[in-house]
Amino acid sequence: MTFKYIPPSQLAPLLVLPERPRLLIVDDQPINIQTLYRIFQSDHEIFMATDGQQALSLCWNGVPPDLILLDIVMPGLDGLTVCRQLKTNPLTSDIPVIFVTAQTDPNDETRALEAGGVDFITKPVNPAVVRARVKTHLTLKFQNDLLRVLAFIDGLTGLANRRRFDETLQLEWRRCRRNDSPLALLMIDIDHFKLYNDRYGHQAGDSCLQAVAATLKAAFGRAQDLVARYGGEEFVCLLPECDHAAAKPKADALVQAVAALGLPHESSPTAATLTISLGIAVIIPNVSRSPEDLVMAADAALYQAKQQGRNQVCSAPLS
Structure with a gap:
């Protein structure tokens, strides 16, 4: 395997993580949205959706979020369907989805992970736990984003390859x-x-x-x-x-x-x-x-x- 040399001056802008990562909270119950909003409002940019179709529209027609906190049971499109549709679209396939749900059956967790979720948290949420898990998956996402960016850079000129x-x-x-x-x-x-x-x-x-x-x-x-x-x-x-x-x-x-x-x-x-x-x-x-x-x-x-x-x-x- 060969590796291209990337000058430090070109790498520096890529290593800067956003000060306020973009979180999309999707839940049909406003009280649940409010709970998560209070946990993350101080250091994240928060977007909210109360149904699956609205969530997909926000992801596909605007600036995609960095991470999605998604309920499973919702009217219309449920969370599993939303996650599958996000994963089939190249624009949103790399966004980590954490399911936050009242479902506690291990089979529900299995289905959530098979649909493309990266984690499964049951309600009521523990603020410290949900913050830690979100931080972990955001860190992994930004690291993967950096690797993808480097894979698309010409090592000599710094342009796209x-x-x-x-x-x-x-x-x-x-x-x-x-x-x-x-x-x-x-x-x-x-x-x-x-x-x-x-x-x-x-x-x-x-x-x-x-x-x-x-x-x-x-x-x-x-x-x-x-x-x-x-x-x-x-x-x-x-x-x-x-x-x-x-x-x-x-x-x-x-x-x-x-x-x-x-x-x-x-x-x-x-x-x-x-x-x-x-x-x-x-x-x-x-x-x-x-x-x-x-x-x-x-x-x-x-x-x-x-x-x-x-x-x-x-x-x-x-x-």
């Missing part, structure tokens, strides 16, 4: 399809990077990749935008809900920003300094298209930019 891009592309494709929104992809290649490595050495090549990565990342401020290392000297920028009119100026600015770095590239037949070529594709997802169509269109546009002399932007036909 290819695996993260592939997963995010699928998620954003589905989201933009639901909303009938455009999805833009910028595919970027460092011009004549092999010649750069041959001339200046691989250590300088690594520094070049890091400089370009930092320039690309600095150009995007929206939380939903993703900048990733696609492989070798290729990078991608995924821009949800972004049409061609908005994506093209961004692409032009990236080409100019990399050129402005002024990194010498004396072996380049294109320019005396380092440059990039860039392809743009924009698609409004629908049933007749696939995420792969977006990647192929951006790649074809990038190829066109290279064929036309590099250090420029080309766009795929609008669709």
Whole structure:
């Protein structure tokens, strides 16, 4: 097994746990919600739901909670059904669910754990015990979150890696399809990077990749935008809900920003300094298209930019 080196400066932001973890309390009895609220209100951000459907809506349509305290017996959707549905959705499958219930039968506890719960607490709750268990499972969640984040980071540049891009592309494709929104992809290649490595050495090549990565990342401020290392000297920028009119100026600015770095590239037949070529594709997802169509269109546009002399932007036909 090999491990990627992650600089401490990149790890530091990932190690900071939220000051007030988000707890969702789900119970059809207000008195039970009030009891748990009093236990956690001082150091947690509390959200409440009085039925299963409301709980699912809060998790799927807003910022998901860090942990859920869930009753089993409720009208409509019971707690077991809610937990199973949460576990089948990629957006909520990793949220720890602690069942807090008046049920005391061991078979109920077994069913709760089989449904995906991480713990089972019987009512009336002991405040010290429930706080300790919540703290334990929040700690485990944040540790697992950190490991997942590290698995999605490119060790050299600190950007998202290819695996993260592939997963995010699928998620954003589905989201933009639901909303009938455009999805833009910028595919970027460092011009004549092999010649750069041959001339200046691989250590300088690594520094070049890091400089370009930092320039690309600095150009995007929206939380939903993703900048990733696609492989070798290729990078991608995924821009949800972004049409061609908005994506093209961004692409032009990236080409100019990399050129402005002024990194010498004396072996380049294109320019005396380092440059990039860039392809743009924009698609409004629908049933007749696939995420792969977006990647192929951006790649074809990038190829066109290279064929036309590099250090420029080309766009795929609008669709």
